[in-house]
Amino acid sequence: MNLIQELHDALAELETQGVYKHIRVIESAQGAYLTIGGKSYLNLSSNNYLGLASDTRIKKAAQDAIEKFGVGTTSVRALLGTHSLHVELEKKLAKFKKAEDALVVTGGYLANMAAIQTILGADDVVVSDELNHASIIDAVKLSGVKNKFIYKHTDMVDLEMQLKLAVEVRQASEEGKTRIMIITDGVFSMDGDIAPLPEIVALAEKYDTLVMVDDAHGEGVLGDHGRGIVDHFGLHGHVDIEVGTLSKAFGVMGGFITGKAELIQWYRQKARQFLFTNALSIPDTAALIAAVDMLEESDKAVGILWENTHWLKNELQKAGFDTGKTETPIIPVMLGDEVLAKNVAIKLFEQGIIVSAITFPMVSKGKARLRLQPSSLHTQEDLQKGLDAIIQCAK
Ligand SMILES: *Cc1c(COP(=O)(O)O)cnc(C)c1O
Numbered sequence: 001m002n003l004i005q006e007l008h009d010a011l012a013e014l015e016t017q018g019v020y021k022h023i024r025v026i027e028s029a030q031g032a033y034l035t036i037g038g039k040s041y042l043n044l045s046s047n048n049y050l051g052l053a054s055d056t057r058i059k060k061a062a063q064d065a066i067e068k069f070g071v072g073t074t075s076v077r078a079l080l081g082t083h084s085l086h087v088e089l090e091k092k093l094a095k096f097k098k099a100e101d102a103l104v105v106t107g108g109y110l111a112n113m114a115a116i117q118t119i120l121g122a123d124d125v126v127v128s129d130e131l132n133h134a135s136i137i138d139a140v141k142l143s144g145v146k147n148k149f150i151y152k153h154t155d156m157v158d159l160e161m162q163l164k165l166a167v168e169v170r171q172a173s174e175e176g177k178t179r180i181m182i183i184t185d186g187v188f189s190m191d192g193d194i195a196p197l198p199e200i201v202a203l204a205e206k207y208d209t210l211v212m213v214d215d216a217h218g219e220g221v222l223g224d225h226g227r228g229i230v231d232h233f234g235l236h237g238h239v240d241i242e243v244g245t246l247s248k249a250f251g252v253m254g255g256f257i258t259g260k261a262e263l264i265q266w267y268r269q270k271a272r273q274f275l276f277t278n279a280l281s282i283p284d285t286a287a288l289i290a291a292v293d294m295l296e297e298s299d300k301a302v303g304i305l306w307e308n309t310h311w312l313k314n315e316l317q318k319a320g321f322d323t324g325k326t327e328t329p330i331i332p333v334m335l336g337d338e339v340l341a342k343n344v345a346i347k348l349f350e351q352g353i354i355v356s357a358i359t360f361p362m363v364s365k366g367k368a369r370l371r372l373q374p375s376s377l378h379t380q381e382d383l384q385k386g387l388d389a390i391i392q393c394a395k
Pocket residue numbers: 106107108109110112133135185189214215216217245246247248253254255
């Protein structure tokens with residue numbers, strides 16, 4: 001076997017193509033500023049939307065829980081790994097999302113796996129937005145679903161066309177037991193646009209299908225107190241499966257599924273991502289309970305996040321930049337050219353500002369961009385500094 005030689009060559013090829021990922025190492029806490037290589041950088045590309053990752057109260061909750069209960073749970077949930085903290089977190093998340101029940105796993109990626117694989121099999125049908133997250137695509141593969149219909153990004157005319165094809169498959173199947181599930185991201189992470197969930201739900205009702213939304217970038221961001229996309233549109237009870245992450249705005253790690261009681265009960269019985277892998281550790285779980293409590297108690301941080309978002313977006317537009325179709329704190333600055341986007345990000349970094357360049361294959365060729373994500377931690381001064389530097393480097 002010359003696997004290692006082959007990988008050696010393939011790695012060199014990645015470097016030649018300029019797509020080798022040089023991973024940055026953070027030496028500070030997560031915040032509006034990050035230390036990298038001993039130097040402080042303004043962080044304008046973080047999912048720590050509400051600053052919870054290093055919040056004092058959340059750190060304290062994790063510390064207290066470690067004192068009392070230690071660190072690990074050393075067993076899967078269905079054996080001896082369910083701690084009362086897990087149950088408390090699930091209850092609080094269900095209440096926060098205004099859902100009947102919630103199931104927590106160790107990541108949004110795993111939550112998508114569980115949500116889809118447990119419910120769908122080879123003979124079921126998926127109807128999926130073309131820009132859905134990689135974890136949804138992987139989960140659909142894992143489910144073994146043969147019939148997948150991909151609709152053009154947020155295009156409701158195309159969604160209806162694909163639904164008609166899906167219904168044909170169901171009609172051709174025995175007893176009509178085939179499940180059809182429409183799956184969409186809530187907030188799309190490259191453009192910052194929001195799925196047209198009311199229209200999707202209306203089509204699902206018309207064609208009698210299930211709806212699942214992955215609200216990773218909407219949790220803690222959209223809706224009242226950051227309850228997410230379903231709350232944003234007032235669609236409680238109309239979306240069958242809601243998947244969320246605890247690794248972004250919630251500031252810790254983990255993923256969860258919310259929905260009707262029987263659905264979540266079924267996941268507790270059958271989801272392989274729940275049955276065959278350990279749950280969140282004690283400090284993670286305690287930290288998340290504090291995070292949910294904080295969001296329930298106050299919408300102040302969510303308010304500041306949105307003020308910062310509107311200010312930055314308006315100023316970028318005033319300066320003549322195209323911010324695409326964003327409706328959220330994910331703000332693209334469309335530059336088009338791949339090399340230009342990369343060079344601007346490098347220049348900004350040299351000036352002490354972290355902004356990601358998003359290029360092919362993450363977005364289609366010629367659609368290269370910077371991607372900014374303000375948070376509630378940024379002061380007016382921080383944002384002004386970032387804005388000035390972007391204007392100077394990109395113009
Ligand atoms: C980040 C993200 C995930 C993965 O969440 P993790 O908790 O990091 O595993 C899943 N779906 C979407 C849409 C995401 O943006």
